[in-house]
Amino acid sequence: xxxxxxxxxxxxxxxDKGSGGQLLVALDERGRGYSSAGFAELFSxxxxxxxxxxxxxxxxxxxxxxxxxxxxxxxxxxxxxxxPHRLARLVLAEQIYRALCIIRGVPYQK
Numbered sequence: 001x002x003x004x005x006x007x008x009x010x011x012x013x014x015x016d017k018g019s020g021g022q023l024l025v026a027l028d029e030r031g032r033g034y035s036s037a038g039f040a041e042l043f044s045x046x047x048x049x050x051x052x053x054x055x056x057x058x059x060x061x062x063x064x065x066x067x068x069x070x071x072x073x074x075x076x077x078x079x080x081x082x083x084p085h086r087l088a089r090l091v092l093a094e095q096i097y098r099a100l101c102i103i104r105g106v107p108y109q110k
Contacts, residue, residue, distance in 0.1 A: 022053040024072050026064055027092065029082055031075030039095055040102035047103070058088050 023046060034042060046054060056076075057068055069075060078091045101108040 022055055023051050023074070024068075025054060025056045025074045025076050026069050026072035027056060027058045027078060027088055028064060028069060028075045029077050029080050031077040033077040033080070036095065036098050037102060040099035043096070043099040044103050056092060058085055058092070060085060 057064065057072070059065075059068075078088060078095070083091065098108055100106075
């Protein structure tokens with residue numbers, strides 16, 4: 001049986017993942033939205049800064065704990081609509097792949 005995790009414990013786990021000089025990106029529909037080209041430019045900037053780890057956090061049914069949103073280096077909106085967790089993961093993975101294709105100049109099927 002899966003039990004909902006207490007918000008304070010969830011926040012601690014999320015923040016521990018983004019500690020140690022890493023970039024923490026919180027996915028939130030109220031965050032900043034980017035075009036695919038704009039996200040690729042941002043991603044390229046992160047790569048050029050030499051970041052070894054970028055942690056993306058996606059909230060559960062109740063969203064992200066406020067402490068995670070406050071600590072995040074960037075609040076990123078995949079859409080202004082609320083997306084189910086699994087769909088948000090899929091959209092994020094596709095956008096990262098698309099960004100890497102744009103950065104490398106590899107044609108991407110639309």
